[in-house]
């Protein structure tokens with residue numbers, strides 16, 4: 001939530017009326033703004049269920065959004081697919097930039113993007129968002145994931161939804177959490 005507040009004050013959500021911030025990292029942090037005001041009682045989108053009888057989440061439920069769409073979930077899938085549990089985030093990023101490896105990982109990436117897009121489109125619709133900002137460590141993977149995400153959103157959202165919303169990456173990067181904590 002802190003990072004979302006910082007994005008509202010200084011970053012990519014500055015001009016929004018209804019805005020959603022999703023911070024993709026170990027889990028999924030969420031901040032929702034309606035008529036420019038932070039909705040403090042809205043809890044993390046990370047634990048909305050998006051898959052029936054789905055993966056076990058650390059919260060105890062099955063099929064939570066963050067078990068599919070957090071960066072931790074993404075990296076775990078990549079490591080499994082490549083059969084190497086020890087790959088660091090940097091190594092994964094470099095591998096994704098290699099044409100051969102990224103071709104081999106095509107289905108894993110596609111599946112991740114599909115789940116991520118479902119949650120984004122749900123949140124955008126429920127909150128009637130004009131702006132949705134993605135932050136957290138996802139931003140490091142901008143070059144390999146963001147365009148694919150935009151294409152998938154374009155495929156699954158209806159025309160009215162698409163016209164209304166702008167999807168952006170966070171501006172403040174990893175300092176956003178600290179800046180937001182100071183504002184709060």
Ligand SMILES: [Zn+2]
Pocket residue numbers: 046047057058059060061064
């Ligand atoms: Zn959960």
